[in-house]
Amino acid sequence: MVITKEKIFSFEKIYRTNLINSISGFKSASLIGTVDSDGNNNLAIFNSVIHVGANPPLLGFLMRPVSVERHTYNNIKQMRYFTINHVNENITKNAHQTSASYDKEKSEFLECGLTPEFSKNIIAPYVKESNIKIGLKFIEEQEIKSNGTIFIIGEIMEIIIPDIVLEQDGYINIQKAGTVAIGGLDGYYNTKKIARYSYAKPSDELKEL
């Protein structure tokens, strides 16, 4: 089946949203924790967190246009720190519920059955129920002109993980941590490792496949 651009534009909104959100492949499932200057904790699910660089250690994620009020964006700009917490199999329903529109005064932690947790280094709240927690400092934003979304970049200040998931070569076994992947806007998946391959060099090995 070939779906052309013209066909995509002809679909009704929800159908098109489902289609285009699922075509990008599997995505990370992260709860981003922030706090405002009054001490109100905020938590929201994102599926766009990606690796930006290892030295310095940077992660980035995409936010929707800030034409409507965005608590996460405002809090990050104001307080400069945020946390990224992996969603695991035990909290997919709670995590998905953070995508509801709560008033600024309401904490998604309380409303969605999750627990804020703090370290001495980062003012923003972590999610206690998450197994992989990352504390970041905001360092850059780039607006995507095509649709007004904003790519936010943070520098990793600390990583909090169970000892058991860290492998000898530095690889974090996120499957063992129960981390899930997202398909589309609302599909949650657990994973099973197929393989880890070595650093690829040119060779004739695969020509016979």
Added chain:
Amino acid sequence: MVITKEKIFSFEKIYRTNLINSISGFKSASLIGTVDSDGNNNLAIFNSVIHVGANPPLLGFLMRPVSVERHTYNNIKQMRYFTINHVNENITKNAHQTSASYDKEKSEFLECGLTPEFSKNIIAPYVKESNIKIGLKFIEEQEIKSNGTIFIIGEIMEIIIPDIVLEQDGYINIQKAGTVAIGGLDGYYNTKKIARYSYAKPSDELKEL
């Protein structure tokens, strides 16, 4: 275990690269196909493709700094079209092998045992062995100042998928298509659906969890 920023900087390069590449969560596994003005096909694996917007339909991905020669980047800038092809379970080894440094004249298709395929709408090559194929037109790039990486945005011109993976509400069942997820730089995972949730609205339902 808490790993501070200072500790991260103290790790040797490969250890740090493994750590930071795996901490972002699961990532999409995509082969990006391009062609140069001499007709040389190029194929490279990327794990940073994300959804940018549904209307217009946009995808984006992050490229490493262009201080060294980047065939994918140069081809996209020159020819304006590229393809994104999902990596599935049958071609993870071939896909990973495209990350080796081949000379510009060598086609990663031939070297890695994959087959170029063309549609009448897009000049860039698709991967025949991929089940989910997307043809895009380059529309924007944004440089991340913090480390010189470049976020490339393309508009979807066509989607080529098996009829069987398209569900009634527009959701593409990428698990059924065999699409894999990536952990770190070199870990490939298949997936199993846990749940799809409905659009979240504020409610008291989860307070009791």
